[in-house]
Structure formats: C-alpha cells, structure tokens
Amino acid sequence: MSSTALLRAASVSKHFILDARSFAGQRKKAVVKAVDQVSFDIRAGETIAVVGESGCGKTTLMRLLIRLVDVTAGSIWFMDQEVTSLTGKELNRLRRNIQIVFQDPLSSLNPMMNIRNILSEPLLAHTDLRGDALHKRLEELIEMVGLSKAHLWRRPHEFSGGQCQRIAIARAIALNPCLIILDEPTASLDVSVQALILKLLGELQQQLNLTYLFVTHNLSVARCMADRLMVMYLGKVVEEGPVNDLFKSPLHPYTKLLLSSVPSPVPGESLSFSGLLEGGIPSPVNLPAGCRFHPRCPERVSKCAVQEPEMYSINGSRRVYCWLHNSGIRP
C-alpha cells in the first residue's frame, strides 16, 4: 500500500439484512446493499467530496470509516493500520484521529450541557488537560471558530443553526485530528450562513493541515470545497476524479445527468430539461442486474443489463465504471 494515502478503503461493503414478516407470518429476507465494494484513497491534506442522491450510501460509507457500523466485507486502512478489527484502546485511538461533524447541528449537541462541557468532553476522554489548561484550550477553540469566550457558558438552544455548526466544528478539531468527516455540514443552513461555514472550514484546513471527507448532495458546494470528487449511485462508486476535470468533462452518464440537474443562478444559462433523468432511484433491495444505473441510463448498450462494469482508469487520476468507456465505445 502506498505511503501517501492517509486512509484507504478496499472493496468495502455493508449489507443490511431486512428480516421482515408479512401479515401472514411468512418470513422474507432481503438484503440491502447499502455500500457495495467501494474502494478509494484519501491522501493527507486533501479534500475529497462524496456526492450522490439520497439513498446512494454516502452516509453509510462515512459511518463505516469511523466504525459506527461494522463492515460486511472489505478492509479499511488508516495510517497503515487495518481498522475493521480494532477494539478497545486501539479503536479509541482511531476515533481520536478521525472526527466527524454531523448534518443537523442542533441535534448533534446535547441540549442539557453548556458549550464548555460539550467541548471539554473529547479533551477529558482523550487527553490529560484539566483545570486551567483545559479552560485555556476551550477558549482557544471557541475563538478559532469565530465565537467568543462568553459563549462557553451558554447552552445549544441559545444559538442559531450556523453558530451550532461552529460549535460542532470546534468539538471536531479539539483533539487535532488528521481527518474530519463532514456529513452534509451546510445542508440545513441558509446560503449566507453556508458561505461563512465553508470559509471557516477552508481556513481551518490551512491552519491545522486537516484532511476532509466531505459528504454532500450539493454539487456546487462540492466543487468549491473539494480537490477530488467521488460520485456514488446505489452503493457503488460510478466515477471519481479531480473536481475540475469531473465538472468539465464528466464521463459517466449518471455524472453528466446529475451535473445538468443543478439549476444555475446565471441568467440565460438555462437548465437543459431535455436530458433529464427519468424516474426515481430504484429500490436498493431489488437491484437491477448488470450496471445499477442502466434502467435510467439514456446511453445504455445491451451489455449494461447483463454484466457489472469494471473499473476503467484514465491517466491514473480518474476512474469510471461504465461499459461505454471500458469496451472502447467511447475513447
């Protein structure tokens, strides 16, 4: 394995088993392949954005990386250590180095605790900082995210959504982690607040030399935040590559359609309603055979319904899972 990758996921899968009983008492077992054989690297210092529609497995993937759920198959290495089998102290050490910021800022903060206690939790659990030293660190943290010392004594309900997200970010950076996973950090915020939070994240990344895994459904946000973009569809990676290349020349039909669905605020640049994706995302229980996207794909060929596409890589920096490129239909 290469030494430049901070985190490497190799064919990671998570299958949930639905064990439902019908009214007649018949048992039916179904498997939801939430994440299916996903592989990727995160290099130190970069930002990788994972995008896709709801139900594509991006949140499950993120939860797998910090072991909030366990993998069904595959392996994850973090700093040259295999993490899928870690327990106890070693797992604690992993979680010290990977922190997470959740989507809904208000519900990720305990309403019974004041901000001082919320921020000191990770420090008490993982470091020896106590008393004055602890308090000094808390004041430093709260100022790093653009709030003031007086805010430490307040409780979450006294803050706006944007301020709560700042507190969640402060908690995530408290232990100087290597990797921060951001799960839709601005999805519930207004655009003017979103701009402030994104800028804060950008500044912190430069200051603290952080690596971000940015999970989002907002392609515009992904574009301005990320170095690399990974597009997921129904638990699979369909395309991955540097952000600018992907936006300029998307290769996979799904990426193309996803990008063309974003309404542009530029007057005159109108949404191409012609090539719209028809229908919704299929049920993850009864996955289509072959390429998972083929029932909705405007460019499908006969092979797509039969065989799952293999990886096709371009210049070593981009990869796409599509038969159009793989079998030479497209250069």
Added chain:
Amino acid sequence: MNLLEVADLRVTFTTYKGLVRAVNGVNFNVKEGEIIGLVGESGSGKTVTALSLLRLISEPPGKIEGAIYYRGEDLLKKKMRELNKIRGKDVSMIFQNPGTALNPVFTIGEQITRVISMHRNLTPRQARQEALSILELVGLPHPGRILHTYPHQLSGGMKQRIIIGIALSCQASLLIADEPTTALDVTIQAQILKLLLELRERLKVAIILITHDVGVAAQTCDRMLVMYGGTIVETGPTAAVLSNPRHPYTEGLLGCLPYQVDNVFQLATIPGAVPDMLDLPDGCSFHPRCTYREERCCEMKPSLFNIAEERQSACFMVERGGSDVKHSTIKSS
C-alpha cells in the same frame, strides 16, 4: 387587471415575548399565467406572506392587515364560507414537505376525489375519471394503480406530483408553491420544475414560487421579489435582478452562492446575522449588515424606488443614482 394584487400587507404575531413583525408592508402583483419567485433566507417572511394570501394564519395570535385583491375582490374582507370556495379552487397551495402534505390513512384516489367533489358537481364515477386524468397530467405512470395506493408506498417525487395534481384539479388560476422542491434530490427537483413549467404553458396558471434557492428561481421565474426582514427589498425581471442587483442584500446573497466557484475563499459573505423579528432595527432593516450604509439608513425606512419598468429597489443609493426615482420615504414607526 392583475390576477392578484397585494397592497401594504402586514402580518404580526402576538407572542409572550412581544410583537413579532413578520411581514412589514409588502406590495406586489401577479399577472395571469406568470411565475413570480419570492426569494429570501429563513426568517425573511416569505412563507408568512404566502400563508396570509389565503388567510391560513390563525388569528389570533396572528393578525393580517392590508389588502389582498384576487380578481378585484379583497380576500381579507371575505367571510370564511366565501373564502373556502376560493381556497383549493381558484387559488391553491402546495407545501414544502410532500411527505406530510398527504393524509397517510386515505388512498391517493380518495384524497384527489375529495377535493374535486368539494368544488365541482360530479358523480363519483366522473370524479374518479377526473382523478385519473389528473394523475396523467402530472406525468405519473399507471394512474389506475396509483389511485389505490397509500402515500407511504410512493416516493417523494411522486407524492409532490400528486400534490401538484390535487392543487390544479379544479382549474386553479393561481398556485402558491412554498418551497416545492426543497425536500427533493436535484434530479427529482429538475423533474418537478419542468412539470411546473409545462403546466403553466398548458393550463395558463400563475405561480407564486417561494424558494431560498436562487438557482431554482433563475430557472423558472419571470419576475422575482427578494425579501429581507419582512419587506421586499428588490423586484424585477429575473435576469435583470440576477445580472445587475441593485440592493446591497441581493448583491450579498448572490456573492454567497457557491456556483462555479473553484475555491471557498472566493465566496463573499454578509457580515452579521438576520435581524430578530421581535426587535427589528430602525430604518432599513438591512442597515446593520450593509457595507454601503449612510446616516439616514439608520433612521428612515426606504420605500421601493423605481429603477425601470417593473424594476424596483428599496435602497437610498438607488434613489440618489436612479434617473426616474420616486422621492418618497416612509418614516419608520
């Protein structure tokens, strides 16, 4: 004659903390078959404006003042019985979350036919036929099967299509759409926006589209109204407002959009936070955050000054710089 004319609409709520002034003197009109966008951030008063158009705000604690003329008749002066004949028939509404707008214990068919039979004199069989044609109109496959399903069996996009169908089932001439695509994925959002544009062409229905997404407004609306702090700060044809914003708030809002920005540090930000509706600042409600503020902004509330035809901005800078400006200001109360 305009289809809808809103004159000096004011909505207040009495709360134990004090008087919340949610909408403070909003004026606009809607022509037949036109799509206008009400754009603003949370707390700017766009939803309260929309709800008060059909008096869907409970009074008390709310209080609606001003006038809302629908085809020349003031809706605020109507009795509830008269108003109920207009609601859902001439003026109908769709809401943000398709998951909660449908009743979970009735089938789709029952919910559509209920609206139809309430406003139109049809036999049950005719109502069912009508329901089928509505489902076809909004582009749902297998309408016969969908009539017998319950909301939980359908996806968000399908539910939103049904809600749009119900809203247009009685030949409404005005549709108020409150964030119709916010809860949906971008690909589904594009489908719903396309549907709304098609229905406008076919049924000549006027739409008031409330959204916080400037991109959505840019792609669908003929005109847009930008709201801030319970007032309209800028109006005009969508392209004109977006390419040449004439109010500092609009300018700031557009700068915040992460569209085609390669780097976060290129994003502009608006300093400060949205005003507290319990304690709105004197004068222009944007002045504490405005980089162009002058002395009088803190004392006088600027009214909407005309810049061009159908193009207005509530900013003193426009009053100074514009050629055909109206020299009137409203003293803040």
